[in-house]
Amino acid sequence: MRILDEKQDRISQEVPEGPQRMRGIAGSGKTVLFTRRVAQMHASNPDWEIAFVFWSRSLYQQIRNLIDKHYRRLTGATPDWNKLHIWHAWGSKELTGFYRELAFRWKCRFLSFGDAEKMTIHGESAYEAACRNLEEECKSCPSLLDAIVIDEGQDLPASFYRIAHHALRAPKRLYWAYDEAQGVDSLIVPNASEIFGRDEQGRPCIDLSGSYASGMQKAHNMNCCYRTPRQILLAAHAINMGLFREGGPLQGITRKEDWIALGYQVVEGDFSAASVKACATVMLQRPDKTSGHPIDNPEFGAPLDKSTILVIHESLSQAEDVDFVATSIHRDLESGLRPEDIAIVGLEPTRYLFPQIEDRLRTLGIRVLSLNNQNKDQFHQAGYVTISSIRRAKGNEAYKVYALNLHMAGALQAKSPEKEMIARNQIFVALTRTKLWCVAVGRHGSIMKELLDTSKNNGFLRFPAFNQASLKRSMSDTDALQENLCSQTTVSA
Numbered sequence: 001m002r003i004l005d006e007k008q009d010r011i012s013q014e015v016p017e018g019p020q021r022m023r024g025i026a027g028s029g030k031t032v033l034f035t036r037r038v039a040q041m042h043a044s045n046p047d048w049e050i051a052f053v054f055w056s057r058s059l060y061q062q063i064r065n066l067i068d069k070h071y072r073r074l075t076g077a078t079p080d081w082n083k084l085h086i087w088h089a090w091g092s093k094e095l096t097g098f099y100r101e102l103a104f105r106w107k108c109r110f111l112s113f114g115d116a117e118k119m120t121i122h123g124e125s126a127y128e129a130a131c132r133n134l135e136e137e138c139k140s141c142p143s144l145l146d147a148i149v150i151d152e153g154q155d156l157p158a159s160f161y162r163i164a165h166h167a168l169r170a171p172k173r174l175y176w177a178y179d180e181a182q183g184v185d186s187l188i189v190p191n192a193s194e195i196f197g198r199d200e201q202g203r204p205c206i207d208l209s210g211s212y213a214s215g216m217q218k219a220h221n222m223n224c225c226y227r228t229p230r231q232i233l234l235a236a237h238a239i240n241m242g243l244f245r246e247g248g249p250l251q252g253i254t255r256k257e258d259w260i261a262l263g264y265q266v267v268e269g270d271f272s273a274a275s276v277k278a279c280a281t282v283m284l285q286r287p288d289k290t291s292g293h294p295i296d297n298p299e300f301g302a303p304l305d306k307s308t309i310l311v312i313h314e315s316l317s318q319a320e321d322v323d324f325v326a327t328s329i330h331r332d333l334e335s336g337l338r339p340e341d342i343a344i345v346g347l348e349p350t351r352y353l354f355p356q357i358e359d360r361l362r363t364l365g366i367r368v369l370s371l372n373n374q375n376k377d378q379f380h381q382a383g384y385v386t387i388s389s390i391r392r393a394k395g396n397e398a399y400k401v402y403a404l405n406l407h408m409a410g411a412l413q414a415k416s417p418e419k420e421m422i423a424r425n426q427i428f429v430a431l432t433r434t435k436l437w438c439v440a441v442g443r444h445g446s447i448m449k450e451l452l453d454t455s456k457n458n459g460f461l462r463f464p465a466f467n468q469a470s471l472k473r474s475m476s477d478t479d480a481l482q483e484n485l486c487s488q489t490t491v492s493a
Contacts, residue, residue: 005029005224005292012036015044015147015173016216019165021192021208021479022177023219025262026236026432027227030177031395034149035063037175039070041147042084048146051085053098053164055155058371058388059395060086060095061378063151089156090127095377098160099130102167106141108134124157125185131159135166143169152395153178155185158195165196165206180475181240181428184390187251187421191479208479219479223263226292227397228432232310234286234461235440235454237262239409240428241475243463244450247411250421251473254466258476263290267460275465284461295436311439312451318353321441325402326360328439329385332400339367343379343386345393345430346404347423353404354387361385390426393433403430406442406451417472 012033014020024030038052052063064086071079090113091097103110111119111133116126119133148164150156153176165174180189193204208218225233238244241252253259254271268283269275275282294300295309315321329342344357358368369375369384371392379386379396386398407413409423427447431438442448454461468474 008033008222011220013040014216015041016175016218017171017173017212017214019172019174019192019206019208019218020176020216021190021219022175022222023179023261023477024177024222025179025225026182026233026428027225027397028222029226030179030222031059031063031151032066033222034151034175034177035066036070038084038147038149039067039074039079042067042079043071043074045146046080046083049083049085049144050147050149051087051098051145052149052151053087053089054150054395055089055152056392056394056396057088057095057376058379058392059151060088062396089160090130098164099127099134102138102144102163103134105144106134106138108137108141128157128159131157131163135159135163138163138166141166143167145169147173148175150174150176152182153190154180154183154188155394156190157186157188158190161190161195181237181425182394182432184394184422184426184429187418187425187473189475191477193479221261221477223261224290224292225263225432227435229293229309229434229436230286230291230296230459231306231455232431232434232438233291234457234459235310235451236428236431238454238461238463239431239447239450240424242424242450243461244453246446248464248470249466250417250424251471251475252466253475254468255476259284261477263287264461269465271465271467273467276467276470279464281462282465285459309437310455311437312448312455313439313441314444314448315441316443318356321353321404322356322360324441325357325404326364328402329361329366330364333366337400339383339385340380341399342402343388343393343396343398343400343433344402344404345388345390345433347390347406347408347426347430349408350389350405358387390429394429397433397435399435400437400439401430401434402439402441403427403433404441406430406440406447407445408442410446412445421473 008029022030038050041050068079088097091100111130113126116130119129120126144167146169148168165172168174178190192206192208196205198204211217242249256266259266263286264284265287267285269280295304315324332342358370361368367384369381369386371388406427409427411420414420414423440451
């Protein structure tokens with residue numbers, strides 16, 4: 001979907017006079033909205049130096065094309081790429097990025113991936129170590145940019161945000177979008193109070209409650225999914241949180257307001273202490289107003305077999321995976337799909353699985369675009385089926401997605417609650433890459449059982465009530481909680 005709804009169109013034209021946060025579920029239009037905002041800012045303020053920062057390198061081509069398209073529509077000209085930067089979070093010699101560019105401009109020490117990896121502490125990633133080092137060195141460095149727009153904010157460490165804020169000239173136009181369910185390497189939720197801290201009175205240093213003097217809101221929530229059919233999104237959220245998991249959910253929310261923020265209605269039950277003690281049933285549904293996919297529209301008239309939208313296939317071995325996927329894709333192409341309409345993604349390990357699938361497809365005369373270190377800046381190529389890791393698939397989409405190795409998110413395979421939550425996030429990303437059909441493939445076990453349980457709920461999610469104390473990770477919106485606290489304080493005063 002490249003057309004914004006009325007609310008999105010209004011937000012895309014905003015240029016708030018300070019930080020702004022965008023929380024949005026997968027497929028809600030965050031990337032399209034921000035590329036349009038960047039194009040509009042550049043057209044209105046050609047002297048501004050603006051950066052669009054993102055995490056997945058395979059998004060580079062899509063982001064550049066969207067910005068170029070929006071800017072040409074507004075001006076009839078080509079963007080000035082010396083003023084408008086599209087930066088991968090890290091950057092490389094052949095394609096510079098946020099960290100690399102700022103380190104060199106500020107004349108700070110630049111760490112390669114290998115150097116940063118050697119400096120990691122307390123289980124942090126190489127990028128976290130690089131940002132931590134740059135944050136320590138840049139305290140006296142001058143501001144450089146007029147606006148920074150951040151996509152895929154859930155993948156970036158808190159130090160990255162503080163560096164970005166420092167790099168901005170007043171009034172600190174820092175705009176970021178995130179979906180905590182799509183954090184495939186970390187469990188960070190980029191809430192302002194946790195990133196920028198609080199003052200001596202306990203108030204957030206950057207308060208995202210309410211609006212600016214201009215009337216523009218400091219935070220927005222986008223809960224309508226346009227990319228992925230409702231049936232698949234329900235399954236993705238159920239697996240992501242572990243709503244049908246033996247032993248109970250690992251991560252999730254228990255406030256009605258937070259479920260509404262995700263686009264759900266609580267139609268039965270609650271999360272009170274009495275309900276939790278009684279294991280009472282909670283029932284959720286996604287109403288039509290937050291289900292923006294065409295096939296979820298009651299007036300959708302084209303013939304479509306709904307049973308094909310989400311197919312759950314249990315396989316016995318990797319050899320069966322290869323046979324099943326290759327045969328299915330060959331059938332897809334004979335049925336009229338184009339190769340570029342299809343993507344294969346999978347949870348690790350895929351070191352042997354992907355090459356075997358690629359070889360089998362080639363023997364069938366099917367060309368394959370395999371995303372690797374030599375090919376990492378695009379996701380689609382006409383006439384080619386895409387094979388991608390979850391990390392490189394993130395932010396991209398295809399009409400039909402084969403999601404493999406889903407059993408690797410089970411507790412026995414993941415081996416720790418933290419790794420299991422990250423693996424469940426990866427399944428969420430895999431399932432929500434689809435624009436229409438998804439085939440979920442894995443071995444018999446807990447994850448496949450949860451998927452099958454979800455598919456039996458006839459458009460609802462029914463599960464036993466749980467509370468925050470039982471979770472390993474809360475997905476509540478703490479910025480919204482801060483706003484509620486401020487509102488209550490104002491009323492009581």
